[in-house]
Structure formats: C-alpha cells, structure tokens
Amino acid sequence: MKIAVCLKRVPDTTSKIVIGADGKSINEAGLKFVPNPYDEFAVEEALALKEKAGAGETVVYSLGGDSAAETLRTALAMGVDRAVLLKSTGSPDGLAVAQALAAELGTGGYDLILFGKLAVDDYNHQVGTMTAELLGLPCITSVAHLAIDGGTIEAEREVEGGIEVSTCSLPAVVTCDKGLNNPRLPSLKGIMAAKKKPLETRPAALGNATLELLGLELPPERQAGRIVGEGVEAVPVLVELLRTEAKVL
Amino acid sequence: MAGRILAVMEQREGALRMVSREVLAAARRLADAGGGAVDALVLAAGPVADADSLGRFGADRVLTATHPDFRLYQPDGFAATISGAAAEYAAIVFAATATGRDLAPRVAARLKVACASDVTALAAEGDAVTVTRPVYAGKALQRLRLTAIPAIVSVRPNTFPPAESGRAGEASTVEVPAFAPRVTVREIKAPAEAALDVSEAAVVVSGGRGLREPANFKLIEELAAAFGNAAVGASRAVVDAGWRDHGAQVGQTGKTVSPGLYIAVGISGAIQHLAGMRTAGTIVAINKDKDAPIFKSADYGIVGDLFEIVPRLTEEVRKVRGTQ
Numbered sequence: 132m133k134i135a136v137c138l139k140r141v142p143d144t145t146s147k148i149v150i151g152a153d154g155k156s157i158n159e160a161g162l163k164f165v166p167n168p169y170d171e172f173a174v175e176e177a178l179a180l181k182e183k184a185g186a187g188e189t190v191v192y193s194l195g196g197d198s199a200a201e202t203l204r205t206a207l208a209m210g211v212d213r214a215v216l217l218k219s220t221g222s223p224d225g226l227a228v229a230q231a232l233a234a235e236l237g238t239g240g241y242d243l244i245l246f247g248k249l250a251v252d253d254y255n256h257q258v259g260t261m262t263a264e265l266l267g268l269p270c271i272t273s274v275a276h277l278a279i280d281g282g283t284i285e286a287e288r289e290v291e292g293g294i295e296v297s298t299c300s301l302p303a304v305v306t307c308d309k310g311l312n313n314p315r316l317p318s319l320k321g322i323m324a325a326k327k328k329p330l331e332t333r334p335a336a337l338g339n340a341t342l343e344l345l346g347l348e349l350p351p352e353r354q355a356g357r358i359v360g361e362g363v364e365a366v367p368v369l370v371e372l373l374r375t376e377a378k379v380l
Numbered sequence: 381m382a383g384r385i386l387a388v389m390e391q392r393e394g395a396l397r398m399v400s401r402e403v404l405a406a407a408r409r410l411a412d413a414g415g416g417a418v419d420a421l422v423l424a425a426g427p428v429a430d431a432d433s434l435g436r437f438g439a440d441r442v443l444t445a446t447h448p449d450f451r452l453y454q455p456d457g458f459a460a461t462i463s464g465a466a467a468e469y470a471a472i473v474f475a476a477t478a479t480g481r482d483l484a485p486r487v488a489a490r491l492k493v494a495c496a497s498d499v500t501a502l503a504a505e506g507d508a509v510t511v512t513r514p515v516y517a518g519k520a521l522q523r524l525r526l527t528a529i530p531a532i533v534s535v536r537p538n539t540f541p542p543a544e545s546g547r548a549g550e551a552s553t554v555e556v557p558a559f560a561p562r563v564t565v566r567e568i569k570a571p572a573e574a575a576l577d578v579s580e581a582a583v584v585v586s587g588g589r590g591l592r593e594p595a596n597f598k599l600i601e602e603l604a605a606a607f608g609n610a611a612v613g614a615s616r617a618v619v620d621a622g623w624r625d626h627g628a629q630v631g632q633t634g635k636t637v638s639p640g641l642y643i644a645v646g647i648s649g650a651i652q653h654l655a656g657m658r659t660a661g662t663i664v665a666i667n668k669d670k671d672a673p674i675f676k677s678a679d680y681g682i683v684g685d686l687f688e689i690v691p692r693l694t695e696e697v698r699k700v701r702g703t704q
Contacts, residue, residue, distance in 0.1 A: 225485065261495075
C-alpha cells in the first residue's frame with residue numbers, strides 16, 4: 132500500500148498570537164512551530180496501515196518555506212519513509228494550495244492520501260477535500276474511525292447529534308480527526324534514522340488565488356467581567372443577573 | 381448584491397435542520413445590500429417538512445432537488461447538483477456544519493473558485509463578497525475579499541440569527557444531473573444518548589479537570605438538562621484523559637462555539653480553551669481558584685467548591701425554566 136500524507140507547519144496551539152507589522156500576518160518572533168496536530172493523526176494512520184499491510188511506502192509532503200523541512204523531519208522520525216518539500220510562500224486561498232498538491236500527488240500512484248481535517252492556523256477545512264475533487268478521487272472528511280478491507284474503506288465521522296458511516300473504494304482521500312489514533316512520539320533511533328532519509332525539495336505550482344487577504348486583526352477584547360460572589364450563596368445572585376442583566380435565562 | 385444568492389439548506393431524513401434558517405439570514409444580508417434575491421435549495425429524497433416555511437425566513441424561491449440517494453448526505457450528488465446550478469448565482473452560502481464543511485470545498489473545487497469557511501460576518505461589495513472569519517481558533521480574525529463568481533462561503537452556526545422577512549418562497553425544482561456516487565453515506569448512528577452538539581446549542585455547560593473524576597460529569601449533565609437546550613462540553617485535559625468524547629471538546633483542537641450562554645465549570649482557562657469560546661454571548665465561570673485565567677474572560681464568576689455550587693445552580697435553573 133502506497134500512502135501519502137500532507138503535513139503543515141503551524142504555531143503551537145498554546146501560542147499567543149501577535150499581529151505582524153503588515154497587518155496581514157502574524158509576528159513569528161519567539162513562536163514555537165509544530166506539525167499541525169490533525170496531520171499527526173494522518174501520519175500515525177499511514178504508519179499503522181503500512182505496518183498492518185506488512186509492505187508499502189509512506190511519503191510525507193509539506194507546502195511551505197525552508198522551515199517546513201524541520202516539520203517533515205519530525206514525520207520521518209516517526210517512521211515515514213521519505214519526504215517532499217514543495218517550496219512556496221503559501222496562499223490564503225485553499226484552492227491555490229490544493230492545485231499545487233493535486234499536481235504533485237496525481238502522478239504518485241497512491242492508494243490513499245491522508246490529510247488532517249483542518250490546519251489549526253487558518254481553520255480552512257478545505258485543502259484535502261479540494262485536492263480530492265481536483266484528482267477525481269472519493270473523499271471522506273473528519274474521519275475518527277477508519278477500516279480498510281481489500282479495496283474498500285469504511286469510515287465514521289462525527290456529525291451533529293450522531294456518527295455518519297460512509298464507504299468508498301481506494302484510491303481515496305481521507306481527512307483525519309482527533310480520536311482516530313494516538314500518534315507515536317519519535318524515538319531517538321527514529322530521529323537518528325530521519326537524518327539519512329530522503330527529503331526532496333522542489334517548487335510548488337500554486338494555482339491563482341481568487342481571494343484576497345485584506346487584513347488580520349485581534350478580536351475585540353471581552354469587557355472585563357466580575358466575580359459575583361463566593362460559594363453557594365452567590366448562586367441566587369448569578370441567576371438573577373442571568374435573568375435580568377444578561378437576559379439569557 | 382444585485383444577482384441571485386443560493387442558500388443551501390440542510391435536512392436529515394425529511395426534516396429541515398434549524399441551522400438552515402441561519403444560512404437564509406446570511407444570504408439575505410448579501411441580497412438586501414443590492415436588491416438581489418435569495419433561492420433556498422433543499423436536497424432530499426422526498427418532501428421535507430417545513431420547507432414551505434422558508435419563505436417566511438427569507439427565501440424568495442424554494443428550490444427542491446429530489447433524488448432517491450438524497451435521504452442522507454450524498455457528497456458527490458449534492459456537489460454535482462449545486463455546481464450544475466451555480467452559473468445562475470453571484471454567491472452560494474452553506475452552513476459550516478459537518479455537512480457544509482464537507483460540501484462547500486467540493487463545490488468550490490469543481491467551479492475552480494475560492495471558498496471562505498466558517499465566516500462570522502459577510503458583506504457585499506459590488507460583485508465581490510468580503511468576509512470576516514476566525515483563524516487560530518478565534519485568537520485572530522481574518523478579513524478576505526472573494527473576487528471569483530460565485531463567491532462560496534460557509535457560515536458558522538449561531539452567528540446569523542434567523543429573521544422573519546415574509547418573502548414569497550415560491551416553489552420550484554432543480555434538476556439533479558447524472559453523478560457517480562464515489563462516496564456512499566450508509567447511515568447515521570445515534571450516540572447512546574441523543575445529545576445536542578456544542579457547536580449548535582444555545583447553551584453550553586462545560587466541565588474540566590476540577591470535576592476530579594469522570595463520574596462527576598453527571599453534575600454537568602444535570603445542569604445542562606435543567607436548561608433544556610444545553611449541550612455538554614469539555615476541556616482538552618479531560619478529553620485527552622478519556623473522560624469525554626472528542627466531539628465535546630471546546631478549544632483549538634476541538635470545537636469553536638458561539639452559544640448565547642457558556643458555563644465553564646472547573647476549567648482553569650488555558651489559552652487554547654479560551655480561544656474556542658470567546659465569542660459566546662455570556663460567559664459564566666465556576667472555579668475554586670480565584671486567580672484562574674478563566675475569570676478574566678468570564679462575564680460572571682463564582683469562586684468556590686463546584687460540588688456545592690453546581691447542584692444549587694441546577695436547582696435554581698430548574699425553577700426558572702420549569703424543567704424537571
């Protein structure tokens with residue numbers, strides 16, 4: 132089984148976001164960057180599927196600047212066989228990114244292409260799905276349970292008030308949600324081995340963006356609240372405030 | 381916008397989902413700015429209850445696309461139908477729900493146009509649509525202009541209140557083109573208890589590490605039940621510890637929620653949690669540590685022992701709401 136995983140380098144979720152001087156980007160000074168958490172589920176799933184099949188190849192792709200190589204090395208240290216860095220400044224348009232990935236992945240002969248369900252920086256929820264559409268492949272998104280039997284996938288994903296069960300055949304694109312697995316940590320041996328694994332770099336063929344980034348700003352601060360009291364005696368005061376002031380009860 | 385706006389409705393097994401009215405409200409906002417019109421599109425296997433109410437909530441026309449495979453979501457069939465009808469529209473509006481988040485990018489990719497996901501504000505600017513959307517789980521807001529036609533957006537639940545506007549809601553049909561069903565949705569399994577989703581509920585009551593052990597979530601469930609329209613949420617710490625399902629997690633690697641009322645119980649308020657709930661209307665925090673960061677984001681706080689405070693609050697809410 133030949134599996135591709137697409138991985139994005141993102142600021143750690145514990146980061147405080149500061150807007151850059153251009154008013155359109157974040158100030159990266161002092162920020163810690165990590166592999167997108169949802170993409171780690173995709174990496175783990177690829178490794179587990181290859182181990183179960185007993186044969187195959189796993190390849191990890193990232194679209195980004197030189198620093199994304201470090202993120203790719205993390206996946207190699209987890210056990211992925213090789214990596215490809217598609218050099219680009221990126222785009223706020225998910226379709227432009229999907230076009231670059233589709234151009235690359237379309238000729239790879241992959242049985243399965245895995246993404247995280249979203250990247251925790253831009254929250255677009257779209258690059259994996261768009262890549263599948265451009266490739267003409269079936270796609271199931273936000274998958275929290277995946278079973279592959281021969282050439283058929285059965286997947287479960289959370290929908291409002293239930294679990295949606297879907298099937299499709301391989302080759303396919305799947306985007307991964309939390310709950311799918313517990314990603315392994317790179318071992319020391321893995322980290323050493325990763326240094327010798329192939330990491331190719333080539334330019335990304337981004338599509339033309341049809342949306343324009345106008346600006347990035349911090350959300351308005353919430354008005355400072357107040358402590359209405361201590362202990363159980365404060366409950367009636369709170370209920371009164373919720374009824375008469377906030378009018379939510 | 382002067383042209384027509386397509387508002388994609390959601391139904392499940394023949395019943396319209398409430399979020400559809402919010403999609404209409406968002407579409408109406410684009411149309412009203414330039415004398416445009418709104419078409420509501422219902423994709424279903426047969427008649428849908430309440431479809432005739434969509435005029436009241438802003439649809440100039442109510443279009444139905446009927447196909448035997450449309451009892452549940454059919455990704456390829458829905459995408460083929462919408463992209464087939466797209467040439468008539470200046471913009472297409474989806475709900476940023478499990479279905480809409482899956483469907484909107486499919487349609488955008490087929491039409492080779494951009495898609496703005498999870499928008500919380502939108503406006504027409506000539507033929508273009510400008511949107512505001514939270515990024516970094518709400519730690520920042522991004523403003524975008526969509527220049528391709530049609531503009532494709534999905535709107536976050538609980539951000540565009542439904543509004544009655546007394547439109548004709550004239551009934552019409554849309555042809556379902558031939559499509560290859562690459563993905564088949566077999567069924568929707570209900571969870572053990574039919575639960576409201578945190579992303580759509582009007583009230584969310586969330587519990588954290590302060591509850592000490594999973595069984596104590598009963599207190600949170602009882603408080604949520606007392607409201608009658610509340611969902612149970614959880615912090616990342618307790619989801620990672622396996623106390624609750626990931627679907628309940630509020631925060632940057634969980635869900636971003638915008639209920640009218642958010643109650644955080646025994647949650648200290650890590651930055652990634654605060655990011656997920658900061659757009660709630662009113663925030664209440666109950667925590668034993670008066671210095672917990674959650675109190676800085678809360679409109680109302682009570683400092684003290686949650687094991688005493690929550691049962692009392694449940695009792696008071698029951699009295700007000702008349703619930704059992």
